[in-house]
Amino acid sequence: MSARKSRADRRVDLIEAARRAILRYGTQGVHLNHVAEEAGLTSGAVLYHYPDLGELLVEAHHAGMERFYELRVKRVAGVSEPARKLVVTVRSGLPSGPDDPGVRLLNELGGAAARNRVYAVLLTTLYDRQVALYQSILDTGAALQVFRLSGESLMIARNLVALEDAYGYRITARHPVIGPREAAENILGYARVATGNALDCD
Structure with a gap:
């Protein structure tokens, strides 16, 4: 320095x-x-x-979390069509590969959250913000009659974030047949059923 x-x-x-x-x-x-x-x-x-080393580690986790979320928001900021926006959001929430540093840091945060209340609050805050991001897209799509939601938008949004978390972990754990492309397609399979939209945006 x-x-x-x-x-x-x-x-x-x-x-x-x-x-x-x-x-x-x-x-x-x-x-x-x-x-x-x-x-x-x-x-x-x-x-x-x-x-206090603990304070520094909390700040490092918080900075990583903010970076991850802000990149997601930036990727979808220029997309206005709800179906396309949903697809981009799903893909932006997954690691680029097993060594993706942003998602690996989140996995570390998740592993420590059960033993550290501050980490748990950070992780919960990120989860809630990501749910809100999805819910906004779902509600907009429903209002424009692009989506025919199969249930409450909040429930669907929570499920989408939970699927991201699960598949993201599998990718960073080097699952032999689940990579970013496969994970995105599996999540989008649920999203198609939940929105009544083919989400054919490629």
Whole structure:
């Protein structure tokens, strides 16, 4: 890190270093020296900016979560047609492959959530935001009579996010026959039934 960096910039660098350390060692296995090594600093220098390692790990998870969600929103922002928007949203929620860092970080967060209340709140917040994203698309499509929903939009939206989570985990766990393309098609199979739309947008 450059000595001329501001305190805020140094903290941003440390958050990124913590993210890399989490991906390498896991949320439960990462230690102060791991973050210091990733940052190219001494452990004391890390503690100067983050006296509590737990706080730094929370910020790293939060930053990763925000990055993941904002990328999803950005990908669908320019799409107005509900069916196309739904397809893009499904695909944007899946990892690009087993080594996708954004989804791997979310998996680490999920694994730690049962033992850490702060992580659980972060994960719940992300889930609720993704459900709201889907529900907005479903409600818009229904209002425009593009979709004929098979049930309440909230239920369908929750199911879509749950399917994303399940298939995303299988992809990062290197399932031999489930990759991003197969997972997207399986989720879209449910979405077609739930919306009454062929979702033939390619």
